[in-house]
Amino acid sequence: MQSTRLPCGTRAFQGSAPGVGCPSAGHGAASLLNARSFSPDAFTGTNSASHVVPTASRRCQHHKSDATYNRGLSCEHRYSSALSTSQLRSVTPSSTPSHHSSSSSFPSASSTSASPSPHSHLHPPTTSDLRLDLWLSLLQAAAAQLTSATTAATAAAGDVASRLQRLTQPPPPGFPAGPPGDQTLALLSDPLRFLSETTARYGPVVGLLLGGERVVLVSGRQEAHAVLVDQAGSVYGKAGTAFFPGSSLAGNGLLVSDGAVWQRQRRLATPAFRRTAVETYGSAMVSATEDMMGRVWGQGGTRDVYADFNELTLQVTLEALFGFTAPERKHQTQQQQSQQQPHSTWQQPHSSTSSSPASSSSSAASSEEARQIVAAVEKAFTFFTQRAATGFVIPEWLPTWDNLEFAAAVQQLDRVVYGMIARRREDLAARHGSVAAAAAAAAAARATATTPAVPGDLLTSLLLARDEDGYGMSDSALRDELMTLLVAGQETSAILLGWAAALLAAHPEVQQAAAAEVREVCGETAAPTAASVRHMPYLESIVLETLRLYSPAYMVGRCARVGTTLGDDGRYSLPAGTTVLVSPYVMHRDPTVWEQPEVFKPERWHELQSREGYQGYMGLMSGLGPNGAYLPFGGGPRNCIGSGFAMMEAMLVLSAVLQRYSLTLPYNSPASLPRPQPLLTLRPEAVVLRLTPRR
Numbered sequence: 001m002q003s004t005r006l007p008c009g010t011r012a013f014q015g016s017a018p019g020v021g022c023p024s025a026g027h028g029a030a031s032l033l034n035a036r037s038f039s040p041d042a043f044t045g046t047n048s049a050s051h052v053v054p055t056a057s058r059r060c061q062h063h064k065s066d067a068t069y070n071r072g073l074s075c076e077h078r079y080s081s082a083l084s085t086s087q088l089r090s091v092t093p094s095s096t097p098s099h100h101s102s103s104s105s106f107p108s109a110s111s112t113s114a115s116p117s118p119h120s121h122l123h124p125p126t127t128s129d130l131r132l133d134l135w136l137s138l139l140q141a142a143a144a145q146l147t148s149a150t151t152a153a154t155a156a157a158g159d160v161a162s163r164l165q166r167l168t169q170p171p172p173p174g175f176p177a178g179p180p181g182d183q184t185l186a187l188l189s190d191p192l193r194f195l196s197e198t199t200a201r202y203g204p205v206v207g208l209l210l211g212g213e214r215v216v217l218v219s220g221r222q223e224a225h226a227v228l229v230d231q232a233g234s235v236y237g238k239a240g241t242a243f244f245p246g247s248s249l250a251g252n253g254l255l256v257s258d259g260a261v262w263q264r265q266r267r268l269a270t271p272a273f274r275r276t277a278v279e280t281y282g283s284a285m286v287s288a289t290e291d292m293m294g295r296v297w298g299q300g301g302t303r304d305v306y307a308d309f310n311e312l313t314l315q316v317t318l319e320a321l322f323g324f325t326a327p328e329r330k331h332q333t334q335q336q337q338s339q340q341q342p343h344s345t346w347q348q349p350h351s352s353t354s355s356s357p358a359s360s361s362s363s364a365a366s367s368e369e370a371r372q373i374v375a376a377v378e379k380a381f382t383f384f385t386q387r388a389a390t391g392f393v394i395p396e397w398l399p400t401w402d403n404l405e406f407a408a409a410v411q412q413l414d415r416v417v418y419g420m421i422a423r424r425r426e427d428l429a430a431r432h433g434s435v436a437a438a439a440a441a442a443a444a445a446r447a448t449a450t451t452p453a454v455p456g457d458l459l460t461s462l463l464l465a466r467d468e469d470g471y472g473m474s475d476s477a478l479r480d481e482l483m484t485l486l487v488a489g490q491e492t493s494a495i496l497l498g499w500a501a502a503l504l505a506a507h508p509e510v511q512q513a514a515a516a517e518v519r520e521v522c523g524e525t526a527a528p529t530a531a532s533v534r535h536m537p538y539l540e541s542i543v544l545e546t547l548r549l550y551s552p553a554y555m556v557g558r559c560a561r562v563g564t565t566l567g568d569d570g571r572y573s574l575p576a577g578t579t580v581l582v583s584p585y586v587m588h589r590d591p592t593v594w595e596q597p598e599v600f601k602p603e604r605w606h607e608l609q610s611r612e613g614y615q616g617y618m619g620l621m622s623g624l625g626p627n628g629a630y631l632p633f634g635g636g637p638r639n640c641i642g643s644g645f646a647m648m649e650a651m652l653v654l655s656a657v658l659q660r661y662s663l664t665l666p667y668n669s670p671a672s673l674p675r676p677q678p679l680l681t682l683r684p685e686a687v688v689l690r691l692t693p694r695r
């Protein structure tokens with residue numbers, strides 16, 4: 001059987017339909033015509049190798065069990081197969097998109113002094129190397145696609161047949177009422193309107209037929225709580241959720257995995273996202289913002305700040321994940337770190353001068369690697385956008401030219417990422433004797449109050465994470481989590497920043513108050529820090545209110561793994577396999593819960609904030625928020641692991657921006673707020689603002 005898998009939260013997934021299941025997870029209704037597989041073992045968390053999206057390096061051919069996938073056991077087989085054609089060589093595809101190289105601070109290949117670390121296997125590629133590598137990638141991708149296509153096609157045919165059958169059948173007894181007939185076109189043509197109007201007409205639990213799938217749309221507080229919190233895992237899971245277009249980009253990472261695989265990965269990754277750990281990335285967030293303002297915004301003018309924020313969050317994410325710092329920012333970053341962070345007794349490999357993050361490490365991503373990651377991700381994202389725009393009609397496994405190109409981009413990405421993992425392992429072993437010893441040293445350092453909870457970047461943190469039996473993640477699990485974090489965290493954060501900037505520009509009095517708060521805490525020149533933004537409750541309320549009105553993840557999806565009931569006294573019956581869509585967008589605008597729900601009113605958070613105390617947003621968001629209807633980061637066990645990271649990033653970027661610039665709408669009218677684009681995420685269309693330096 002073939003299971004479909006899907007990453008989250010990125011500009012990759014800018015299609016023509018709503019997202020379900022995770023920020024931009026591509027769990028979107030866009031894939032209504034896409035075949036869904038329904039794998040019983042997915043529900044037990046014992047995913048067999050056959051139900052993972054086929055990718056050459058996805059799993060070790062010798063060890064197909066979950067235990068092997070998750071744990072760092074015997075992964076040499078998988079690892080060496082992932083590296084076989086590349087031999088960890090630098091690759092610079094001639095078709096590399098120029099988008100980033102022109103406008104971002106990632107240097108082009110020619111301008112890069114690519115000096116591989118002494119431990120690296122990398123050497124500069126020749127032109128024929130590059131061509132050969134590209135062709136090898138394509139051939140490899142073709143072979144992988146063809147092998148899986150037959151199995152997938154059989155499963156897809158069966159799935160399409162049952163969907164067609166459902167089109168003519170009445171809903172099962174007890175299924176919630178809803179509009180008659182298949183609603184695919186109505187949903188796709190105007191998703192936000194469809195969600196609001198259907199809920200207003202049929203209530204908090206609506207039964208729908210979408211692309212031949214029985215779907216339940218939920219916006220009631222109790223029902224949402226039941227799905228996301230009370231019965232999470234036991235009844236509702238991610239596997240089997242309809243409209244999950246699979247993607248080898250994020251593989252079987254946290255967003256899409258289920259059961260035991262998910263549980264273990266979540267446990268291992270959680271320490272890297274604790275507040276103290278997240279705060280170690282604060283200086284990178286601020287210095288990247290200052291760099292953007294200095295380099296791109298300069299003396300002001302009119303700009304699409306959403307595009308700028310996309311560049312910015314990509315840089316921040318790459319730095320947090322792989323320790324990559326744009327060369328022109330290295331000095332600035334090191335200075336800020338030494339001022340802001342406690343010195344760690346835990347040392348980065350080959351880094352005697354700096355405590356954290358890993359940007360100082362020789363095994364941190366090189367500029368060339370960062371450029372390659374950006375290029376491959378760009379390519380993969382562009383492909384995903386195109387696929388989404390066509391409603392995911394053509395599944396990823398079909399060996400079309402576009403699919404092959406996408407698979408080749410993913411394979412190139414894999415090479416770079418697996419190469420970095422290998423180098424980081426070597427560095428850690430060289431410094432500590434073994435990776436296990438490095439993990440023990442990190443755990444010991446964590447135990448002392450004076451050191452950052454997690455050393456270095458997320459790659460190191462995840463590499464050193466150990467379960468109760470002392471096992472870490474396998475290379476492929478590590479790769480999937482890193483890619484998941486990249487796609488989950490980058491675009492969602494840019495969307496939040498884009499909407500917040502637009503709302504601030506549309507509400508000058510709110511902006512003035514926020515800028516005054518920043519001035520009060522930081523003065524006119526001191527850069528905001530992780531510590532100083534804790535004293536900016538008004539700015540925090542702006543972020544919370546932005547997330548209420550424009551939640552990047554405007555739908556999350558689950559699948560009832562067994563037949564179940566929902567609603568008061570179990571009044572609705574949901575057969576096993578029903579997809580449930582919970583809509584934060586509708587819940588955040590419910591007039592029975594929110595006073596003047598359509599109005600941007602940061603003050604509504606004041607009372608709640610004072611109740612929760614200083615920087616209490618985590619309290620405000622626990623469960624489904626203070627009133628049971630606030631879930632920008634989801635809820636329950638599958639809530640966003642990066643919510644603290646995202647909040648910190650938003651607070652730091654916005655405070656740095658407000659300290660230096662005032663933002664106004666080009667025509668100074670609230671009517672020019674950008675229109676939402678309810679694709680897989682709720683992106684704003686271009687956020688064109690006038691930037692005026694304050695000093």
Ligand code: HEM
Nearest residue numbers: 021022255488489492493496553556633634638640642646
């Ligand atoms: C404003 C920014 C963000 C928003 C609105 C957001 C929203 C969400 C939501 C709603 C979910 C739950 C999906 C579901 O229930 O199916 C989720 C899950 C997730 N998010 Fe985020 N997210 C953001 C930023 C981030 C960042 C910065 C990271 C990582 C660096 C991240 C990583 C993840 C991961 C790994 C999951 C899956 C968690 C699991 O299932 O265990 N997100 N996010």
